[in-house]
Amino acid sequence: MATNKIRTLWVIGGGNMGGALLSRWCLAKVADRIVLVDPANIAVPAGCEKFPSIADVDGIPDIVVGAVKPHLAATALATLSERLDERSLFISVMAGLGLARIAALVPAGTPVRAMPNTPAQVGRGVTGLYADDLTEEQRMVVSKLFNAVGITHWLTEEGQFDALTAVSGSGPAYVFRMVEALAAAGIAAGLPEKAAHALARGTIIGAGELLRQDERSATELRVAVTSPNGTTQAGLEALDEEPGLPAVVRSAVRAAAARSREMGQEDQAD
CATH class of the missing domain: 3.40.50.720 (NAD(P)-binding Rossmann-like Domain)
Structure with a gap:
């Protein structure tokens, strides 16, 4: 070449x-x-x-x-x-x-x-x-x-592939699941179904585009939209209640990485 x-x-x-x-x-x-x-x-x-x-x-x-x-x-x-x-x-x-x-x-x-x-x-x-x-x-x-x-x-290192697969390979499905959950929560809070799905989808798309275009870190962007004692802070505190979103995401990544390792072992066994 x-x-x-x-x-x-x-x-x-x-x-x-x-x-x-x-x-x-x-x-x-x-x-x-x-x-x-x-x-x-x-x-x-x-x-x-x-x-x-x-x-x-x-x-x-x-x-x-x-x-x-x-x-x-x-x-x-x-x-x-x-x-x-x-x-x-x-x-x-x-x-x-x-x-x-x-x-x-x-x-x-x-x-x-x-x-x-x-x-x-x-x-x-x-x-x-x-x-x-x-x-x-x-x-x-x-x-x-x-x-x-x-x-x-x-x-x-090749050994990093299982973790990468669990984070970026499977990651889009986690985001789509978040849209589903956010829409369902909106419906439960009183929004019409069509509006809830449109709002959830648009919010994730917009947040992703902001993350792409803004050079600030995800942490900085989160802080910027979180007013002290405001509605966003209340929602984030609920997300962090035991076991909390960080723990749930760690569990998802851990499970996906373990399955990636298993798939490689299954193939070698075949």
């Missing part, structure tokens, strides 16, 4: 995550040629070619992104190594699969772990990355690819 230049990008699997990444990559034209490999009869974005199997695609890819369910990886990727060379990168977005397992599934090419989240679909994703022994050029290419769907963060 020339520096920061991707000639051919393959995405194996067009499900929720694969499809989200693919749509943004096609829009951003991150590669000269973008290919989806998936046997399902699914629509593809403009600028993308689709093939039912690896055998049907010609050429050698610069980058292959594995986006199938982890338990389907061995079957879906069985013939991939035959199509790669020493310059190829294989990037796994399959939760729970460590680099050793990825290298066993796809012995050819250089393995990279990535954990994006679903806001990648609208260009606001967060992607954690890790690999051993990448060249600076390869690292730049991988960063450029995932910067096209949001922001990236390179981990310093």
